Amino acid sequence: MENNRDHSETETETESEVEVEVEIENESNYTSSKYHTPDGAPSDIVIFTITSRERGTGKKALPERELQVLLIERKRWPFEGQWALPGGFCGEEESMYDCARRELMEETGVADVHLEYFNVYSEPKRDPRGWIISHAFFALVHERYLAERKAQDDAADVRLFPVSEALRMDLAFDHRRILSDALERIREKMLTTTIAKEFLPAEFTIGELYQVIRTVVPDFEEQNFIRKITSTRSRQGILEEAADENGAPKLSNRYSQRSAQLYRFTDYAPKLSIYG
Amino acid sequence: MENNRDHSETETETESEVEVEVEIENESNYTSSKYHTPDGAPSDIVIFTITSRERGTGKKALPERELQVLLIERKRWPFEGQWALPGGFCGEEESMYDCARRELMEETGVADVHLEYFNVYSEPKRDPRGWIISHAFFALVHERYLAERKAQDDAADVRLFPVSEALRMDLAFDHRRILSDALERIREKMLTTTIAKEFLPAEFTIGELYQVIRTVVPDFEEQNFIRKITSTRSRQGILEEAADENGAPKLSNRYSQRSAQLYRFTDYAPKLSIYG
DNA sequence: GCAATAGTGTCTCTGAGACACTATGAG
DNA sequence: CTCATAGTGTCTCAGAGACACTATTGC
Numbered sequence: 348m349e350n351n352r353d354h355s356e357t358e359t360e361t362e363s364e365v366e367v368e369v370e371i372e373n374e375s376n377y378t379s380s381k382y383h384t385p386d387g388a389p390s391d392i393v394i395f396t397i398t399s400r401e402r403g404t405g406k407k408a409l410p411e412r413e414l415q416v417l418l419i420e421r422k423r424w425p426f427e428g429q430w431a432l433p434g435g436f437c438g439e440e441e442s443m444y445d446c447a448r449r450e451l452m453e454e455t456g457v458a459d460v461h462l463e464y465f466n467v468y469s470e471p472k473r474d475p476r477g478w479i480i481s482h483a484f485f486a487l488v489h490e491r492y493l494a495e496r497k498a499q500d501d502a503a504d505v506r507l508f509p510v511s512e513a514l515r516m517d518l519a520f521d522h523r524r525i526l527s528d529a530l531e532r533i534r535e536k537m538l539t540t541t542i543a544k545e546f547l548p549a550e551f552t553i554g555e556l557y558q559v560i561r562t563v564v565p566d567f568e569e570q571n572f573i574r575k576i577t578s579t580r581s582r583q584g585i586l587e588e589a590a591d592e593n594g595a596p597k598l599s600n601r602y603s604q605r606s607a608q609l610y611r612f613t614d615y616a617p618k619l620s621i622y623g
Numbered sequence: 624m625e626n627n628r629d630h631s632e633t634e635t636e637t638e639s640e641v642e643v644e645v646e647i648e649n650e651s652n653y654t655s656s657k658y659h660t661p662d663g664a665p666s667d668i669v670i671f672t673i674t675s676r677e678r679g680t681g682k683k684a685l686p687e688r689e690l691q692v693l694l695i696e697r698k699r700w701p702f703e704g705q706w707a708l709p710g711g712f713c714g715e716e717e718s719m720y721d722c723a724r725r726e727l728m729e730e731t732g733v734a735d736v737h738l739e740y741f742n743v744y745s746e747p748k749r750d751p752r753g754w755i756i757s758h759a760f761f762a763l764v765h766e767r768y769l770a771e772r773k774a775q776d777d778a779a780d781v782r783l784f785p786v787s788e789a790l791r792m793d794l795a796f797d798h799r800r801i802l803s804d805a806l807e808r809i810r811e812k813m814l815t816t817t818i819a820k821e822f823l824p825a826e827f828t829i830g831e832l833y834q835v836i837r838t839v840v841p842d843f844e845e846q847n848f849i850r851k852i853t854s855t856r857s858r859q860g861i862l863e864e865a866a867d868e869n870g871a872p873k874l875s876n877r878y879s880q881r882s883a884q885l886y887r888f889t890d891y892a893p894k895l896s897i898y899g
Numbered sequence: 900g901c902a903a904t905a906g907t908g909t910c911t912c913t914g915a916g917a918c919a920c921t922a923t924g925a926g
Numbered sequence: 927c928t929c930a931t932a933g934t935g936t937c938t939c940a941g942a943g944a945c946a947c948t949a950t951t952g953c
Contacts, residue, residue, distance in 0.1 A: 383714070384661060385661045388660075388661050388745075407953095409904080439754040442745045442747065443743050443756070444745075467740060467743060469719040469758075470718050471716050478715040480664050480719070480756075482743055482745075538895070538897065539895055539897060541897070554904065560898065567896075567898075569898065569899045570944075571944080571945095572898070573906065573907095574942085575942075578941065600950085602904070603903060604950050604951035605949060605950035607906085608906090618814070619897065621814065621816070621817070621861060621895065622814065622848070622851065623915085682926075682928095684931080685931080828931095829932085846917075846918090847917080847918095849933065850914090854913090854914065876925095876931095878930085879923080879931035879932065880925055880926095880931070880932090881924070881931060883931075883933085884933090
């Protein structure tokens with residue numbers, strides 16, 4: 348829901364051959380169609396979600412969480428029968444971001460989720476149908492949004508896969524590369540921004556937050572996570588304690604016998620720096 | 624010189640109207656050209672450099688530095704006579720990154736500089752010539768590379784402008800927006816990565832480094848900059864002291880009477896986190 | 900009382916931050 | 927001796943990190 352502003356154009360009259368071909372003197376006789384143009388500009392969307400499953404034990408415990416990605420089985424040439432990222436061609440009347448949002452709505456039925464552009468994929472010959480430049484987005488969707496969808500369209504041609512599994516599959520086009528790039532990007536953002544909130548309810552316990560971070564970034568280990576996150580002054584107000592209307596702290600004992608304090612993210616976005 | 628991998632494709636056979644139109648059953652009768660396709664996919668490049676000018680005083684002193692951007696005056700419709708970012712149309716046989724690199728070479732004569740993709744601009748009607756989707760890069764070029772170019776092609780239609788001035792100009796297309804986005808991006812990267820090295824010689828003093836950072840990010844103020852950067856352990860090895868072949872520390876007295884220790888960037892890339 | 904999560908007490912060590920101070924050496 | 931930059935001494939205070947400990951409560 349950011350990083351996506353679209354506009355612009357270019358070419359100058361200097362020495363580029365490609366551009367000189369295209370530029371014509373004035374509006375009346377201008378036509379770009381006599382030159383070679385792309386055959387399509389689609390968007391592809393890496394839709395991430397985190398599923399949680401109750402542990403089998405009778406005891407209260409944090410659920411098992413797993414990072415998943417939504418894939419679609421292709422029915423047509425090219426890459427017929429292979430799994431691919433959802434996406435679709437952009438129309439002239441919409442921006443790339445609008446296109447991605449529309450596709451996301453069509454694939455998952457959800458709007459208003461975190462949707463962010465991250466790269467363009469334009470290697471020659473990467474699509475057997477022609478010159479097609481793909482624009483990759485990632486979306487972060489809470490599993491509760493996908494639950495309905497999965498029930499309603501059980502057509503076996505759209506499914507969630509664990510990311511680790513999807514990365515081992517032979518996906519259509521260069522979708523494995525796109526998925527891999529997207530994963531790298533959300534790992535970085537998970538630690539440097541508050542996108543963890545996309546996978547959490549509005550109010551959550553420190554244990555849940557820690558678990559979500561570790562689901563995306565397994566390397567992340569902080570032995571004293573509670574201390575750091577709650578010790579005021581330093582992590583200045585990324586989180587605030589949830590309280591009811593009387594000001595009493597809100598607690599949850601969903602995952603433990605002992606109730607845990609609930610927190611919510613504030614709007615504060617810390618500025619990071621390697622220099623101090 | 625990173626963040627740029629290109630490939631991919633998309634569209635599924637589900638409910639998107641646009642895509643369904645385009646997808647045909649098999650290779651033999653497949654043709655995308657009967658549907659509406661973009662009229663061009665150019666790249667635009669925001670070429671930043673930092674100029675430095677000796678201060679007028681007789682004393683040794685750090686130079687005055689200023690962040691500049693290279694602009695080109697358009698000679699043709701549309702936006703004839705207005706200043707624009709350099710760029711040009713991509714060909715089918717090259718990736719967007721290759722296209723940007725080629726344009727950069729043509730405009731500035733330099734290769735092997737930091738060139739990084741950062742956004743797509745695709746708002747409908749943003750180009751009067753048609754449906755044109757622009758891919759924006761930024762380049763960080765040391766001023767020594769641009770010196771020759773400026774001398775050789777003094778055609779008055781390609782010039783460096785201080786960024787603050789360029790942002791007040793009425794640039795062609797949505798190039799002001801692109802410039803503004805690029806500036807925001809390099810400000811962030813200046814503080815979270817070691818791209819400052821793109822504007823510095825291989826060996827530099829702490830004073831120079833500080834000055835370069837402040838030229839890009841004026842808000843950056845660290846009173847004890849030397850302390851932080853040299854106090855081992857925390858800023859773990861972003862920098863290392865330059866030494867000659869005998870192991871003696873290398874010093875510079877270019878900007879001061881008292882010689883200053885020279886440093887170089889290491890390859891170490893610190894991982895930042897808001898959580899600890 | 901066990902299990903599983905939540906949270907605290909206490910200690911050490913490092914660094915951040917402030918501010919005044921010294922160092923260098925050409926003009 | 928002045929000026930502009932380079933760099934140090936010294937103090938305080940906060941937090942990182944380690945690790946053992948207590949807290950809660952359904953089963």
